[in-house]
Amino acid sequence: MSLLDVSALTKRFGGLLAVNGLDLSLAKGEMLGLIGPNGAGKTTVFNLLSGFLSPDRGEIRFGGRNVVGLKPHELCRLGMARTFQIVRPFPQLSVVDNVKVAALARHSGMAQALDSARAVVERVGLGARAEARAGGLTLADRKRLELARALATEPSLLLLDEVMAGLNATEIDAMVRLVAGINAEGISVLLIEHNMRAVMSLSHRIVVLSFGEKISSGTPREVAADRRVVEAYLGEEYVHPPQA
């Protein structure tokens, strides 16, 4: 049975159809990549799934339950956690206190939440920076912190919005290993990613969005070979070179 089932999901902003009739399903334990050119509607899909926006039409079933209309904090408690493309740490709190706020979703006592937060901070490789103020972290560390906070809410589904963006090659390799490890532990992942190397190596399946519509889906290999995808990314003339 699938963990997440999205059907006919539609969101309009004024005259712009940001997401149009999207169908999507994600099996338990799966890592699904969501890719598409800039402005394709990927982040809007995340905002719809995580309750920050409400859809105009369509259904979202999470764990067999219709979750349209639930608030972000309710979805978090149900086990859906997200990161933000533009990271949003609590800048004046330390790394571990940032994660503690998230851990409090599962542990009501401050001591247990702190223990759990420390474990997650170690897990994402921020152990040495645990007591540093979040506002002073490098971008790579802030991305790890964003991931740590989402993990600390103990999700069954993790929505990752461009966790590789802005990282250098070494940092990307580390992040890929980290995300793969998290998925291997049984947490399902929906991954928005622009870094093709990362998304191709991580995803079991990939869904491609363009102008709010699904134009392709399949294994990374299938999607890479699909000319509609190449067209969407590189323009029509790349697929049909103009005759000289």
Added chain:
Amino acid sequence: MKLLILLAVAILAVLPWFAGSYLITVMIFIFFYAYLGQAWNIVGGYAGQLSAGHAAFVGIGGYAAALLSAHAGLSPWIGMWIGGALAAVLGAVIGYLGFRFGLRGFYFVLLTVAFAEICRVIALNVDAVGGALGLYITFTGNPRQFQFQDNRAYYYVALALMLLATAVVRAIERHRFGAYLTAIRQDESACEALGVDTLRVKMQAMVLSSFLTGVGGTFYAFYLFSLQPNAVFGIPLSVEIIIRPIVGGAGTVMGPILGSFILSPLAEISRTYFAQGGWNGLHLIVYGVLLIAVVLFLPQGAYPALLRLARRRPA
């Protein structure tokens, strides 16, 4: 630190037996404004929701206790809780309107000011609550009526209020509620994504804050023996409530107390000093200059700056 606090409390506890009545009066105002500042600190400091209409809660609490005492013979010792509860109801209404409909920053400030002004205009125009003349409380000197012959009794009540509110804030800071408030102040959307019901948490902060402020209204009424709509519901009182925690350090346990120990004597001394020289109103300018200085040089308040100093010295 613990020892230091115990020592300070001990000194404050025995002070009235060595101090003159003027100093006692100044101390009463220090404690009382520290108490109001501490109550405001919960929603304005920790949660970062800038209420600029907290005078409304003082007024509601004061009027409720005074009217219940005058017309129903109810002791203000009981009336103060009813006044607090009524203030909390108003706080819930303001909070719901502001938080549910996403009024942030300036818009929330305006909403809170508007409600305080509504209260002021109502109190000015409803004769049943004294109208423009205000409410006067007959002095009986009966402790059951929250009235004392000896100024020192007010001193201890005000001190107790300040310590009580401080204990409440300290407890908040150590629990989940406090962690959530601090996080909400820094990034509300991130909190929602992490499972925090921000509407509910902010409502709780607003209700608790307005309740405590309303309780303080009883002290105001029965210490000054009069309630004037322009004074208890006016913007100046709201500002007095806010600036102490801001100067001392909003969102810290000690901020409102430190701020009150800085500002209340300053206001008092400069008021009498300048008034003697025929410079009425100059103390407000001194106040203003100090506020600007704090905003410029100690944007997080005096207490965090003191902590930094104390940490630097041994290193």
